[in-house]
Amino acid sequence: MPLRITLGAAGVALIAVGLFFLLPLPGLLGVVFWFAGAIALHDALIGPIVLVTGLLVARLPDRAVVRGALITMGGLVLITIPALLRPGPSPNPTVLVQDYPRNLLICLAAVAVVAVVLVLVRRRR
Amino acid sequence: MGPMNPTLPQFRGRLHDARTAVAIGRWLGSAVVVCFLTGLISHVLQHPPGWMTGLLPVRPAWGYRLTQGLHVASGLAAIVLVMAKLWAVYPRLFAWPPFRSLPHLVERLSIALLVAATVFELFTGLINILQWYPWPFSFTQTHYAVAWIVAGSLLLHLAVKAPLIRENWRRKKADVDAADRRALLAGVGAAVGAVTLTTVGQSLSALRGFDLLAPRSPNVATQGMPINRTAAAAQVTYASSDGWALEVAGPKPFRVTLAELEAMPQRRVRLPIACVEGWSADAWWSGVPVRDLLARAGAPPGSALRVESLEVWGYYRVMEMPAQYADDPDTLLALRLNDEVLSLDHGYPARIIAPNRPGVLQTKWVSRMEVR
Numbered sequence: 001m002p003l004r005i006t007l008g009a010a011g012v013a014l015i016a017v018g019l020f021f022l023l024p025l026p027g028l029l030g031v032v033f034w035f036a037g038a039i040a041l042h043d044a045l046i047g048p049i050v051l052v053t054g055l056l057v058a059r060l061p062d063r064a065v066v067r068g069a070l071i072t073m074g075g076l077v078l079i080t081i082p083a084l085l086r087p088g089p090s091p092n093p094t095v096l097v098q099d100y101p102r103n104l105l106i107c108l109a110a111v112a113v114v115a116v117v118l119v120l121v122r123r124r125r
Numbered sequence: 126m127g128p129m130n131p132t133l134p135q136f137r138g139r140l141h142d143a144r145t146a147v148a149i150g151r152w153l154g155s156a157v158v159v160c161f162l163t164g165l166i167s168h169v170l171q172h173p174p175g176w177m178t179g180l181l182p183v184r185p186a187w188g189y190r191l192t193q194g195l196h197v198a199s200g201l202a203a204i205v206l207v208m209a210k211l212w213a214v215y216p217r218l219f220a221w222p223p224f225r226s227l228p229h230l231v232e233r234l235s236i237a238l239l240v241a242a243t244v245f246e247l248f249t250g251l252i253n254i255l256q257w258y259p260w261p262f263s264f265t266q267t268h269y270a271v272a273w274i275v276a277g278s279l280l281l282h283l284a285v286k287a288p289l290i291r292e293n294w295r296r297k298k299a300d301v302d303a304a305d306r307r308a309l310l311a312g313v314g315a316a317v318g319a320v321t322l323t324t325v326g327q328s329l330s331a332l333r334g335f336d337l338l339a340p341r342s343p344n345v346a347t348q349g350m351p352i353n354r355t356a357a358a359a360q361v362t363y364a365s366s367d368g369w370a371l372e373v374a375g376p377k378p379f380r381v382t383l384a385e386l387e388a389m390p391q392r393r394v395r396l397p398i399a400c401v402e403g404w405s406a407d408a409w410w411s412g413v414p415v416r417d418l419l420a421r422a423g424a425p426p427g428s429a430l431r432v433e434s435l436e437v438w439g440y441y442r443v444m445e446m447p448a449q450y451a452d453d454p455d456t457l458l459a460l461r462l463n464d465e466v467l468s469l470d471h472g473y474p475a476r477i478i479a480p481n482r483p484g485v486l487q488t489k490w491v492s493r494m495e496v497r
Contacts, residue, residue, distance in 0.1 A: 043218060068308065098342055104338065
C-alpha cells in the first residue's frame with residue numbers, strides 16, 4: 001500500500017511538472033483542442049472502425065491469422081498516413097524521399113503473403 | 126461492468142479484459158518508458174540547464190545516434206501498442222453509470238488525461254519526423270511538457286490499477302481464452318515488428334534495405350549524407366561566402382581564409398550526424414580540429430565556445446559548445462565530407478562536427494567562433 005501511494009504521488013508530481021512547463025506556453029488553447037481531438041479521433045473514429053472490422057472477421061475460418069494480418073496492416077497504414085497526406089512540396093530533398101503509396105502497397109502485400117502461407121501451413125498440420 | 130444501459134453498445138468479445146490489458150500494457154509501458162527517458166536525454170543535450178553543461182558526455186560518439194534512434198523507434202512501436210491497448214479497454218468507455226463515486230470520477234478523468242496526452246504525444250511526434258508542423262503551438266516545447274504529463278499520468282494509472290495488475294500479471298491457470306489471447310498478442314507483436322522493420326533502417330544501417338516507410342532514407346542523400354536544413358531554407362548562397370573568412374574571437378583574435386584553413390594540419394574522423402527526427406548516418410569528415418583554432422586564439426584550458434552561422438535566421442543560428450566538446454580532438458571545423466568539399470547544403474565553406482551531439486548543433490555555414 002505505501003508503494004502504491006508513493007507511485008500515485010509521484011505520478012501527480014510529474015503531471016504537475018508537465019503543467020508547469022505547459023501552461024506558460026503560447027498557443028495553449030491549440031494544445032487543449034488537440035488533446036480533445038486526440039480522444040475524439042480515437043473514440044469516435046478509429047475505435048469503431050477497428051471494432052466493426054473485428055466483428056466482421058469474427059466468424060471467418062482462420063480468424064487468428066486474418067486478425068493478426070489486419071492488425072499488422074493497420075499499424076503500417078497508421079504510421080504511413082501522415083507521409084501520404086502531407087500537403088505541399090517536401091521541405092528539403094532528403095525528407096519524404098520515398099514513394100510511399102508504392103512502398104506501403106509492397107508492405108501490405110508482403111503481410112498478405114505471409115498470412116496466406118501461415119494459413120496453409122496451419123491447415124496442413 | 127455493473128448495470129447495463131440498453132442504449133449503449135454491448136461488447137461480448139471476451140478478450141476485452143484485464144488480462145489482455147495487462148499483457149499489452151506491459152509492452153506499451155516499456156515503450157513509453159524508453160521513449161520518455163531517451164526524450165529527456167535529447168532535451169538535455171539540446172537545451173542543457175546551466176549546471177549540466179559541464180556534465181554532458183562527449184563519448185560514446187554514437188550515443189545520441191542510439192538514444193534518438195530508440196526514441197523514434199519506441200514511439201512508432203507505441204503507436205501500434207496504444208491502439209491495441211485502447212481496443213482492449215474500449216468497452217469501459219461505456220461504463221454505466223458514468224461514475225459511481227468521486228474516486229471513480231477522478232480515476233476516469235486521469236485515464237482521459239493519460240489517453241489524450243499519450244495519443245497527442247505520439248501523433249505530434251509522428252508528424253514531426255516528417256518536418257510537418259500543422260499546429261498553432263511550438264512542437265519542441267509542447268512535446269517536452271506533455272511528455273511529463275504522459276509519464277505522470279502513467280504512474281498514477283499504475284498506482285490506481287495496481288491490484289488488477291498484480292492479479293493478472295501471471296498467466297491464469299484457467300484461462301479459457303488462452304489460445305485466442307495468444308493469437309491476438311502474436312498479431313500485435315507482428316504489427317510492432319513490421320512497423321519497426323520498415324522504419325528503423327533510417328538509423329540502423331544494417332536494416333537500411335527494409336527502410337520502406339520512414340520519412341528518411343540514408344540512401345537518398347547528397348555526398349552520402351541526408352540534409353536536415355537546406356541552404357535555401359537558411360537563405361545561404363555561394364554568394365554569401367564570397368570573400369569569406371572565419372573570425373575567431375578570443376584573447377588573441379584572428380581571421381583565417383578558407384585557403385589558410387586548408388593549409389592548416391587536417392584531421393579526418395568518422396562521426397555520425399544524428400538528427401532529432403531519428404535518422405542518422407556515419408560519414409568521414411576532414412577539417413581543422415576546433416581545439417587547434419582555440420589554442421591559436423589564446424583560449425585558456427577549459428574554454429567553451431560560441432559558434433555563429435551565416436544563415437539569416439534560425440533557432441540554431443548561434444550554437445553554444447561546452448568546453449568538453451570544444452577540447453575533444455575529434456571535434457572539427459569540417460571542410461570536407463566523405464573526401465569532397467562540402468556542398469552548400471552541407472554547410473560550405475565550413476561546418477562543425479562533434480561527437481555525441483544532436484544534428485541541429487552541428488552548425489553549418491560557420492562565420493564566427495568566440496571563446497567563452
